[in-house]
Amino acid sequence: MDCKRKVPVAVVRRLPRYYRYLSDLLKAGITRISSHELSLKMRVTASQIRQDFNCFGGFGQQGYGYNVEFLYNELKKILGVDEKRYMIIIGAGNIGRALARYDNFEKRGFVVSGIFDVNPDIVGTELRDIKVQHMDNLKDFLKNNKIDIAALCVPYNNTHSVALKVVELGIKAIWNFSAMELDLPQDVIVENVHLSDNLMILLYKYLESSKE
Amino acid sequence: MDCKRKVPVAVVRRLPRYYRYLSDLLKAGITRISSHELSLKMRVTASQIRQDFNCFGGFGQQGYGYNVEFLYNELKKILGVDEKRYMIIIGAGNIGRALARYDNFEKRGFVVSGIFDVNPDIVGTELRDIKVQHMDNLKDFLKNNKIDIAALCVPYNNTHSVALKVVELGIKAIWNFSAMELDLPQDVIVENVHLSDNLMILLYKYLESSKE
DNA sequence: TAGATTGTTAATCGATTAACAATC
DNA sequence: TAGATTGTTAATCGATTAACAATC
Numbered sequence: 085m086d087c088k089r090k091v092p093v094a095v096v097r098r099l100p101r102y103y104r105y106l107s108d109l110l111k112a113g114i115t116r117i118s119s120h121e122l123s124l125k126m127r128v129t130a131s132q133i134r135q136d137f138n139c140f141g142g143f144g145q146q147g148y149g150y151n152v153e154f155l156y157n158e159l160k161k162i163l164g165v166d167e168k169r170y171m172i173i174i175g176a177g178n179i180g181r182a183l184a185r186y187d188n189f190e191k192r193g194f195v196v197s198g199i200f201d202v203n204p205d206i207v208g209t210e211l212r213d214i215k216v217q218h219m220d221n222l223k224d225f226l227k228n229n230k231i232d233i234a235a236l237c238v239p240y241n242n243t244h245s246v247a248l249k250v251v252e253l254g255i256k257a258i259w260n261f262s263a264m265e266l267d268l269p270q271d272v273i274v275e276n277v278h279l280s281d282n283l284m285i286l287l288y289k290y291l292e293s294s295k296e
Numbered sequence: 297m298d299c300k301r302k303v304p305v306a307v308v309r310r311l312p313r314y315y316r317y318l319s320d321l322l323k324a325g326i327t328r329i330s331s332h333e334l335s336l337k338m339r340v341t342a343s344q345i346r347q348d349f350n351c352f353g354g355f356g357q358q359g360y361g362y363n364v365e366f367l368y369n370e371l372k373k374i375l376g377v378d379e380k381r382y383m384i385i386i387g388a389g390n391i392g393r394a395l396a397r398y399d400n401f402e403k404r405g406f407v408v409s410g411i412f413d414v415n416p417d418i419v420g421t422e423l424r425d426i427k428v429q430h431m432d433n434l435k436d437f438l439k440n441n442k443i444d445i446a447a448l449c450v451p452y453n454n455t456h457s458v459a460l461k462v463v464e465l466g467i468k469a470i471w472n473f474s475a476m477e478l479d480l481p482q483d484v485i486v487e488n489v490h491l492s493d494n495l496m497i498l499l500y501k502y503l504e505s506s507k508e
Numbered sequence: 509t510a511g512a513t514t515g516t517t518a519a520t521c522g523a524t525t526a527a528c529a530a531t532c
Numbered sequence: 533t534a535g536a537t538t539g540t541t542a543a544t545c546g547a548t549t550a551a552c553a554a555t556c
Contacts, residue, residue: 094523096500100493104475118537130537131525138539146538147532163496164503182394188452188475188492233498240400257502259495263316263400273505275498277489280400281312283471284375286445286487288308290469291376293485306547330513342513343549350515358514359556 087139095136099163101126102136106156118149165193171233171259172225174246176201176209176216179261180237184211194233198225219249226253235259236266299351307348311375313338314348318368330361377405383445383471384437386458388413388421388428391473392449396423406445410437431461438465447471448478 087095105126109117123130137143137150143158144150160166171189173180176199183189184199199216201207207218217225234255238246243262250258257273260266263281266274299307317338321329335342349355349362355370356362372378383401385392388411395401396411411428413419419430429437446467450458455474462470469485472478475493478486 091504092523097497099500100490100496103496104493120537129525131527132523134538135524135540142539144538145532146530147536149537162500164499165496169499178394178397182390183491185390186491189495192492192496194495232502233495256506257498259498271505273498273502275494275501277491277494278312279395279398279489280404281316282487282489283401283406283445284312284315284377284404285309286469286471286485287376287381288311288374289485289487290444292303293483294468304547332513341549343551344547346514346516347548354515356514357556358554359512361513 091139095139098136099159103156103159103163106152106159109152110156114152116149116151119144121149167193169194169232170197170230171195171235172198172200172231173235173237174200174219174250175237175239176203176206176211177237177239180235181211183235183237184214197229197231222249223253226255231255233257233259235261237261240264303351307351310348311371315368315371315375318364318371321364322368326364328361328363331356333361379405381406381444382409382442383407383447384410384412384443385447385449386412386431386462387449387451388415388418388423389449389451392447393423395447395449396426409441409443434461435465438467443467445469445471447473449473452476
């Protein structure tokens with residue numbers, strides 16, 4: 085696979101999982117690991133592991149394997165979580181509030197800098213020391229704060245207009261929790277979390293397996 | 297592609313998206329659509345659409361295309377959302393509570409029948425008319441209620457033991473919101489929602505695109 | 509009938525796995 | 533040096549796209 089130029093999405097989607105396993109190994113005090121040993125733990129082929137890592141250059145050493153700490157730190161850099169990344173949450177409903185309180189992000193270097201809503205009952209309340217601001221403040225806020233990512237947690241019918249507004253104000257990465265698909269300029273990166281879709285896939289697989 | 301025997305996961309993962317688009321067409325009062333027209337809307341190839349549908353039998357008609365309502369109803373049956381499906385939520389923390397209050401599931405026929413936790417401050421509180429029960433009640437509850445799916449929303453370190461318990465009590469489909477991977481018997485279907493992984497993938501793509 | 513569009517086969521593309529020479 | 537394991541090339545597999553005969 086010639087991935088030195090453009091890393092295939094299939095590989096990119098596996099990176100966080102490697103990163104998690106490496107993190108666990110590091111915590112367990114394991115200093116080196118071969119692609120074969122890792123393949124047994126992760127239930128993938130050793131071949132795939134070596135191919136994947138080699139998209140980013142040779143991190144291993146013949147006859148030795150991979151140094152866990154080194155590889156972990158390389159993955160950290162590749163994934164961009166070696167620096168703090170700033171995120172805002174748009175929509176402080178069920179999902180937005182859950183994200184605001186979710187403490188796993190901080191471990192990964194993600195910082196929630198702001199939360200926005202339009203509901204007057206919600207604006208002004210506090211979530212984890214962060215005061216929910218009105219959407220009208222978003223423009224000024226983005227001028228004064230370097231934000232990488234916006235998590236969209238607004239109701240279905242507002243999704244499109246809010247997405248457009250956020251993009252207009254310069255956001256280039258959107259984490260979309262709405263079932264609605266976003267139709268945005270090519271240079272805006274979107275990652276969707278379609279919960280209902282995911283649940284239906286689970287249901288399909290479950291029904292399929294119970295047929296047998 | 298010979299998918300009449302075993303439908304490839306790649307196809308299954310696309311089904312909810314088709315279902316959503318068909319639902320939108322239906323609401324818009326559109327009665328028929330060709331694979332070509334649908335391909336323009338969905339930004340996939342017409343060939344893929346026809347291939348995908350044909351894994352489940354011929355739903356179209358030469359020279360005419362597909363009847364929207366018929367296709368929608370077929371997809372509904374294929375996905376298993378033509379009947380009510382019952383779900384429990386294990387762990388009434390941030391994510392668990394957000395799921396309990398998320399009203400999109402009901403539209404898809406999913407019903408939250410029970411919510412469980414071990415924290416005495418949370419047990420007994422109500423979420424959407426459902427009283428949070430103690431995990432000790434789970435066994436009895438599952439005896440008296442037909443449950444299809446368990447959504448696991450427990451803290452990282454409890455994930456493994458709770459998953460084992462749930463499986464021991466007969467659950468065969470787990471919707472896992474923990475970052476921890478589950479190691480369960482083959483006949484248990486797991487669908488993971490690794491939020492941090494997803495966020496890292498978004499970050500990677502964003503950083504990649506901003507390099508250019 | 510003529511036109512349109514499916515269902516399906518064949519061709520292409522990309523991703524995964526296997527194999528092994530390079531080398532620590 | 534001998535053994536182990538990588539990095540990388542080649543082989544295989546599966547998924548996507550193209551093409552077109554069947555047919556409404």
